[in-house]
Amino acid sequence: MDIFVDSAGPLLAALGTTVVMAVVAGIGSLIVGTLIAAARISPIPVLRGAAFAYVQFFVNVPLLVLLILAVFALPDAGILMPLAPTTVVVLTLYEAAYVAEAIRSGVNTVGNGQIEASRALGFTLGQTLSLVVLPQSLRAAVQPIGNVMIALTMNTALAAAVGVVELTSAANKLNLVEAQPILIFTAAGLVYMLLALIIGLSAGRIERKVAIVR
Amino acid sequence: MSATTQTTGTGTGAGKGAATQKVSLYDEPGPKTRRNIRIWSAVVILILVGIVVAGLIQFGSKGQLDADKWTPFLSWPVWEYLLVGLWGTIQAAALVAVLGGFLGLFLALGRLSRVRVIRWLSTGYIEIARTVPVLLLIYLMLFGLPQLGLNFPLIWKLVIPLTVANSAAFAEIIRAGILGLPRGQREAGLSLGMSEAQTSRLVVLPQALRFATPSLVTQLVSLVKDTSLGYIVAFTELLYRGQVLSSFNHLLIQTFVVVTLIYLVFNGALSTLAARLRTRPSKRSLRKPDAAAPVPVVGAPVLD
Numbered sequence: 001m002d003i004f005v006d007s008a009g010p011l012l013a014a015l016g017t018t019v020v021m022a023v024v025a026g027i028g029s030l031i032v033g034t035l036i037a038a039a040r041i042s043p044i045p046v047l048r049g050a051a052f053a054y055v056q057f058f059v060n061v062p063l064l065v066l067l068i069l070a071v072f073a074l075p076d077a078g079i080l081m082p083l084a085p086t087t088v089v090v091l092t093l094y095e096a097a098y099v100a101e102a103i104r105s106g107v108n109t110v111g112n113g114q115i116e117a118s119r120a121l122g123f124t125l126g127q128t129l130s131l132v133v134l135p136q137s138l139r140a141a142v143q144p145i146g147n148v149m150i151a152l153t154m155n156t157a158l159a160a161a162v163g164v165v166e167l168t169s170a171a172n173k174l175n176l177v178e179a180q181p182i183l184i185f186t187a188a189g190l191v192y193m194l195l196a197l198i199i200g201l202s203a204g205r206i207e208r209k210v211a212i213v214r
Numbered sequence: 215m216s217a218t219t220q221t222t223g224t225g226t227g228a229g230k231g232a233a234t235q236k237v238s239l240y241d242e243p244g245p246k247t248r249r250n251i252r253i254w255s256a257v258v259i260l261i262l263v264g265i266v267v268a269g270l271i272q273f274g275s276k277g278q279l280d281a282d283k284w285t286p287f288l289s290w291p292v293w294e295y296l297l298v299g300l301w302g303t304i305q306a307a308a309l310v311a312v313l314g315g316f317l318g319l320f321l322a323l324g325r326l327s328r329v330r331v332i333r334w335l336s337t338g339y340i341e342i343a344r345t346v347p348v349l350l351l352i353y354l355m356l357f358g359l360p361q362l363g364l365n366f367p368l369i370w371k372l373v374i375p376l377t378v379a380n381s382a383a384f385a386e387i388i389r390a391g392i393l394g395l396p397r398g399q400r401e402a403g404l405s406l407g408m409s410e411a412q413t414s415r416l417v418v419l420p421q422a423l424r425f426a427t428p429s430l431v432t433q434l435v436s437l438v439k440d441t442s443l444g445y446i447v448a449f450t451e452l453l454y455r456g457q458v459l460s461s462f463n464h465l466l467i468q469t470f471v472v473v474t475l476i477y478l479v480f481n482g483a484l485s486t487l488a489a490r491l492r493t494r495p496s497k498r499s500l501r502k503p504d505a506a507a508p509v510p511v512v513g514a515p516v517l518d
Contacts, residue, residue, distance in 0.1 A: 043240050044251055046258045060435060060481035061474050062442035065453055069474065073466040078276045115239060125240045133239070150345065157347035161446060168349050172357075181358035189346040189354075196345035 003178045004187065014170030015191065021088055021166060022153045022195070028092035029152065030145070033099025040104055043125065051100070058097035064158055066090050071162040087159040091152065098148045106141030107133060139210045146203025150196045157192075167191060278467050286463060287472055299455030300476060306369060306441045306451060310376045311434060317377065318384025323414065325389055336385070343382035351375035352446055371447045380437050387433060391426030392418060431488035435481045442477075452476060 004011065039051035058066075070090045071083065081089070110133050118128045160169035171188035175181050243251060273279050286292055324336030352375045359365070366374065395418060403413035423430075444451035456473035460466045 041239060043243065043247075044254045044258060046255045046262075050258065050262060056482065056485065057478065060439075060485055061477050062439035062453065064442045064445060065456075065470065065474055065477060068445075068453070068457070069467075069470040073460075073470045076276065076467050077273045077278050079272065119241055128239060154345070154347040157349040160349060168347060168353070171350070172353055175353075175357055179361075181354060181361060185350055185354040185358060189342075189350055192347055192350065193342065193345045 003174065003180060003184070007174055011167075011170055011174070014165055014167050017084070017165060018153075018156050018167040019195070021084070021091065021156045021159065021164075022149075025088050025091040025095060025156070026149050026152055028088070029095035029099050029148075032092060032096035034103060036096055036100035037103035037107070040100065041107060041129075055097045055100055058094050059101070063090070063094050063155055064161060066094060067158060067162045083162070084159075084164055087162060087164050091155060091159075095148060095152045095155070098151070099145060102144035102148055103137065103141050105144060106137035106139075108137075109140040110136050139207070142203055142207040142210065146199060146207075149199050149203070153195050153199065154192065273467075283465055283468055286465065287468060292459070295459060296452065296455055296472070296476065299450060299452040300480070302444070302449065302451040302455075303438065303441050303480075306372055306376070306444060306449065307434070307438045309369070309373045310380055310437055310441070313373070313377045314380035314384050314437070315430075317381035319388055319419075321381060321385035322388035322392065325385065326392060340382040340385050343378050344386075346379075348375055348379045348440060348443060349446065351378055352443055356447060368447060368449050372441065372444045372449045372451075376437065376440050376443070380433065380440070383433050383436070384430065387426050387429045388422065390429070391422035394425055395422050428488045428492040431484060431491060435484045435488070438481055438484070439477070 036051050036054055039047045040055070042048060042051075067087060067090050070086050074080070114132055114136075115128060118132045123131065156166060157168040159166055160172065163169075165173075167188055171184050175184045178184065270279065277283070321336045321340055324332045325340060327333050327336070352371070355366075355371050355375050399417055399421065400413055403417040404410070408416065441451055442453040445453045445457060448454060452473060456469050460469035463469065
């Protein structure tokens, strides 16, 4: 246990980096993802196509490839940002595709009859979405979005591969000094599980609060 | 008002069961709306083209678009080098898919088992494996196990952590497939005198697996993406080969763009397959359990 006490400072700083990355990328991906989902169900064909292409791209290309492309290759094109913000931006864009899919699956749970009913009542698209579809679909999407947020937190670990000092990378560094891999990586794993547990429990709580009992 | 809501509510159940086609969110556009859509389409195209042009100007100004930076990728040796990497990716992914699939199947059955200890163990494994980053498992594999005297060949240092993580995902998908099956199937099997094991093997699993196939293929895409972590363990897969190639030819952007495109084509084909399986199930596959629910007729007793 001493090894954790001795290097508590750097470890806590690294944990802080992980949490900040997860929170910033989480909020960012919620915003971008909602916009993408809105574009995917919009009446404008070009916008629908662009959103579809966006989702397909990020769902099919590994995050690590995008991180390496952004961190090591883009500076060659004169696009150079500090390391941590770059990874957060890539993480945000990547997870936004999954958030968009989660919201869209929520939209699909709204019954056709409800949409037909609102159209029959003369609602415009905006009214149908804001009064009928979104209130129900966001509720249905809480649990899937929670799962995306857990995956996002796990994916912050990949930032270690491009040199960001976050929890996984700090654990790795500590292990190089102390050579106690099983103890150190298990402890780091427990911290990640705790973070996932917090996200999962909050998602469950939010869902219970907003769920519609049918 | 509440009466209206009630009718809409029951209408939903029937609509979900009967209609497979998706109702449009908006009415057939009139002349005015069509004009608005055209205007907005033009605006969106302008914005998208603007972004692309700005990107190209930025890349061009640094000379990244010069022909001599891209021509190396027209030669066969470069492609051969990368395709050997893709073959490594496929090998690792196939191993993980088979091992993780079997493990996931047993975990799913374990989580639904009536024996409490098995249920708890399976649930515990799934929840732990789902919430630990794969990279951490790989580090544990790289640095932890050699200390215990266990040293595996390179490919297993990638395959074992990925199997641990993906088996949990497979288990959850298969479990959803089993739970999505109408309960009557299992009851019918049991009432015909089959044992629990026979019912699972002959009645429940064949249908549940067919129902879960599209999601399993989607998980396969995610698994192929995960093999890019071979970059960390220096296993010869696509991303690692791309890395080695780029440090050799110093064409960072070009190499990684090509690697990205290869992933996009390969996984895109898998994703398209998954989407096709979802919308057009093969003849032998079960109807979607959702859609299988009989349309309730007013006044008649609803079975199932």
